[in-house]
Amino acid sequence: MFDKKAYEILQIIEANGRMETNKLAKMVDLKPEDVDQYIKELEEKNIILSYSAVIDWAKVPVQETVTATIDVKVAPKRGVGFDEVAERIYRFPEVRALYLMSGAYDLSVVIEGKTMQETARFVSEKLSTIDSVLSTTTHFQLKTYKHDGVIFDKPDEDRRIVVSP
Amino acid sequence: MEKIVSENSRLSERVATIQPSGIRRFFDLASKMENIISLGVGEPDFVTPWNVREASISSLERGFTAYSANAGILELREAIAHYMRTRFRVCYDPETEVLVTVGASEAIDIGMRSILNPGDEVIIVEPTFVSYAPLVKLAGGVPISVGTSAETNFEVRPADIEAVITDKTKAIMICYPNNPTGASISKEKLNQIADIVRKHELIVFSDEIYAELAYDHDHVCFSTLPDMKEQTIVINGFSKAFAMTGWRLGFVMAPPDLLAAMLKIHQYSLMCAPTMAQHGAIEAMENGMEDVAKMKLSYQQRRNYFVKTAKEIGLPCHKPDGAFYAFPSISHTGLTSEQFAEKLLMEERVAVVPGSVFGEGGEGHIRCSYATSLSNLEEALERIGNFLKRHTKNV
Numbered sequence: 001m002f003d004k005k006a007y008e009i010l011q012i013i014e015a016n017g018r019m020e021t022n023k024l025a026k027m028v029d030l031k032p033e034d035v036d037q038y039i040k041e042l043e044e045k046n047i048i049l050s051y052s053a054v055i056d057w058a059k060v061p062v063q064e065t066v067t068a069t070i071d072v073k074v075a076p077k078r079g080v081g082f083d084e085v086a087e088r089i090y091r092f093p094e095v096r097a098l099y100l101m102s103g104a105y106d107l108s109v110v111i112e113g114k115t116m117q118e119t120a121r122f123v124s125e126k127l128s129t130i131d132s133v134l135s136t137t138t139h140f141q142l143k144t145y146k147h148d149g150v151i152f153d154k155p156d157e158d159r160r161i162v163v164s165p
Numbered sequence: 166m167e168k169i170v171s172e173n174s175r176l177s178e179r180v181a182t183i184q185p186s187g188i189r190r191f192f193d194l195a196s197k198m199e200n201i202i203s204l205g206v207g208e209p210d211f212v213t214p215w216n217v218r219e220a221s222i223s224s225l226e227r228g229f230t231a232y233s234a235n236a237g238i239l240e241l242r243e244a245i246a247h248y249m250r251t252r253f254r255v256c257y258d259p260e261t262e263v264l265v266t267v268g269a270s271e272a273i274d275i276g277m278r279s280i281l282n283p284g285d286e287v288i289i290v291e292p293t294f295v296s297y298a299p300l301v302k303l304a305g306g307v308p309i310s311v312g313t314s315a316e317t318n319f320e321v322r323p324a325d326i327e328a329v330i331t332d333k334t335k336a337i338m339i340c341y342p343n344n345p346t347g348a349s350i351s352k353e354k355l356n357q358i359a360d361i362v363r364k365h366e367l368i369v370f371s372d373e374i375y376a377e378l379a380y381d382h383d384h385v386c387f388s389t390l391p392d393m394k395e396q397t398i399v400i401n402g403f404s405k406a407f408a409m410t411g412w413r414l415g416f417v418m419a420p421p422d423l424l425a426a427m428l429k430i431h432q433y434s435l436m437c438a439p440t441m442a443q444h445g446a447i448e449a450m451e452n453g454m455e456d457v458a459k460m461k462l463s464y465q466q467r468r469n470y471f472v473k474t475a476k477e478i479g480l481p482c483h484k485p486d487g488a489f490y491a492f493p494s495i496s497h498t499g500l501t502s503e504q505f506a507e508k509l510l511m512e513e514r515v516a517v518v519p520g521s522v523f524g525e526g527g528e529g530h531i532r533c534s535y536a537t538s539l540s541n542l543e544e545a546l547e548r549i550g551n552f553l554k555r556h557t558k559n560v
Contacts, residue, residue: 012466023539026473027466158537162516163192163205165295165344 002047005030009038010047015149017051054150058143067096067112067141068119070127071105073134082106085132094122105137116140183299187522191506195516202545204533205516207344209408209489211463214456217407217445224444233440235432237265237416241443244450245416253386255394261421264428265438265446269374269402269415270296271431273338276398276417277304279426280368285335287370290321291524292492294344294372298524306335312525315483315494319348319526323357330365337362339387340372342379345523345532346492347468347485352385359390368423369397374415377406377457379487380465388418395420405488406457407449412442464489464536471535471542478550479557489536492520496529499558506531508556513548 008028013019021039025032042048057063072089076082082100089109090098097110109127113119123138144152173181188205195201212218236242242259249257257263266272273296277287283305289297291310298308309329313319326337337358341350362369371387388397402415417427431437468484471491475482482493495505502519509515509531520530535542 008462008466011462023470023543026470027539029469029473158203158210160203160206160208160210161192162195162201162203163188163518164207165186165188 006038006042009035010042013039013048013051017053054148056144056152065112065114066116066119067110068123069139069141070109070111070123071101071137071139072107072109072127073136074106075132075134076106077132085130088130089127092122092126094119105135179303179305183302186295186299187503188295188518191510191516191518194507195510198510198514201510201514201516202537202541202548203516204535204537204542204545205518206534206536207490208410208536209405209460210536210538211408211460213407213409213412213445214449214453216452216456217409217449220448221441221445224441229440229444231440233265233437233443235437236263236428237438238440238443238447241265241447241450242416244447245418248450249386249418253384253389255386255389257418258421262418262424264417264419264424264431265443266402266415266417266431267435267438268404268413269372269400269417270300271435272398272400272402272415272417272427273297273370273372274300274303275427275430275434276370276400276419276423277301277306278430279423280335281306282335284333286331286333287335288326288329288337289524290326290337290339292319292343292345292520292527292530293338293340293523295522297338297340301338307333309334310525313346313348314526315492315530318483319343319346319492320350320354321358323354323361326358327361330361330367334365334367336368336370338370338372340374342375342384342485342487343490344375344488345490345518345520345527345530346483347488347490348483348492349379349382349384349486351382355385355387356390359387359393362396363392367396369393370400371397372400374400374402374405375488376401378461378464378489380461380468381484381486384487398423403446403449406460407446407453408460409442409445409449412439412445414438414442414446467535467537467539467542470539471533471546474542474546475549478546479553480546480549489534491533491535492530493533494529495531497558498553498556500556502528502531505556509549509552512555513552515545515548515552 005028021032021035025035074085077084094111096112099108101108123136128136242263245263246257246259249255277300281304285306286309287301287306288309288311291312301308311325313321369387376384388394388399398419400417403409472482472484475493480493482491485491502521506517506519518532520527
């Protein structure tokens with residue numbers, strides 16, 4: 001089932017997860033029921049993991065959060081490498097993303113907290129105290145310019161003249 | 166317009182007898198109105214890919230602000246020749262057979278001026294780009310139109326070309342994928358045109374500006390047909406494929422004798438294409454194809470959406486194979502294409518271009534560019550649907 005059409009469908013719903021099936025079907029030149037079938041299978045295979053919106057939270061007055069990226073050095077354990085410690089870290093609900101990195105440190109942890117203090121407490125009390133964690137370096141995000149391929153605050157006007165050859 | 170000639174003797178007759186573009190009138194009308202959804206735009210809705218813009222900025226930073234070689238920066242001509250060799254399997258010598266122009270439009274102009282003597286005829290397959298016939302006239306030639314129709318998917322019938330050939334016929338102008346119809350042409354039909362070209366020793370202008378935007382069939386470059394390289398002026402450019410319309414950068418490929426003649430006109434009238442734009446174009450040629458593929462897929466998806474929805478709202482539309490235009494029929498409304506476009510603009514604030522401005526075979530159609538956001542397309546089609554409910558004749 002994974003073919004060119006599946007790839008096209010994935011690209012479209014990655015950019016707009018709310019696209020109606022009918023419209024999507026027209027774009028990829030399939031029947032709506034075929035598109036539903038594709039999506040069902042892609043969900044079953046865990047290729048489509050979830051549907052989310054990219055939100056500029058800075059513009060939402062009630063919700064204030066801080067996001068930090070933490071570089072973590074880890075002593076890998078025999079037999080399980082980094083996976084065991086990674087699992088312990090990603091289970092924390094504060095953790096938004098976790099990557100195994102090459103280079104100066106091992107894990108990159110993205111966490112979100114309500115305040116800077118809350119974030120700092122997570123690092124000092126929960127993350128640093130894990131046995132295998134050797135060191136952490138915390139970077140707070142100051143402003144989001146682009147996230148998940150979406151440019152924030154981009155003026156989206158059409159600069160073209162109304163009619164042209 | 167003939168009247169102007171006699172009244173305004175300051176103008177050259179060639180210029181005075183040429184009508185202003187029919188597109189211009191709709192631009193003037195639409196630009197005075199607000200909240201328009203425009204399907205009248207003949208250019209990509211993407212901004213030039215960043216790496217291309219960056220290369221041009223870098224060119225300025227490094228101080229490349231002087232003239233380039235008349236024919237264009239050699240590195241760019243080499244990149245173009247490499248593109249033609251790898252993409253279409255046709256070899257052009259970057260030193261003698263490739264010329265970088267100020268847009269494909271200049272390429273057409275200098276091509277016409279290079280080969281035409283007063284009274285020479287150029288066959289133009291229509292409906293087509295608005296500039297061809299005026300450029301033939303400005304070069305002293307006589308445009309002879311051969312129409313196509315939706316019944317044949319706007320593919321020209323070679324017999325129709327042969328029927329209008331006279332002793333004065335010098336060239337044939339073709340453009341596939343086509344503006345305004347989006348039609349392509351089969352290799353078989355191109356070979357039949359090549360037979361006619363061979364038989365009557367004609368020159369073919371093959372405008373391949375939309376070559377990278379062919380969706381359902383691989384584009385065939387006319388000069389790859391047997392013996393046709395010697396007879397063909399291939400016109401192309403960066404505007405459509407790389408979303409570089411405002412850069413005004415095209416290129417033309419032709420046998421050395423024709424290219425040398427074009428170069429003469431180019432060097433006396435324009436000297437060279439803008440240098441910083443050429444540096445951007447080198448980047449486009451060398452590293453731009455992934456972006457082209459992404460943009461092409463996006464146009465293709467919007468084409469699919471447009472054609473299917475058009476049919477649902479009662480706007481009969483053949484499936485265009487390339488470019489970013491659909492050319493639906495509006496003949497069932499009983500309105501001329503001009504009336505339709507004007508009423509649609511006034512009543513529903515949707516800008517389209519009347520098919521009649523693109524020449525023979527264009528009447529009864531409107532050109533809709535689907536190079537606009539999906540939400541714009543959705544809204545525009547809904548408005549056109551409302552319009553059709555009011556204006557479709559009861560049969």
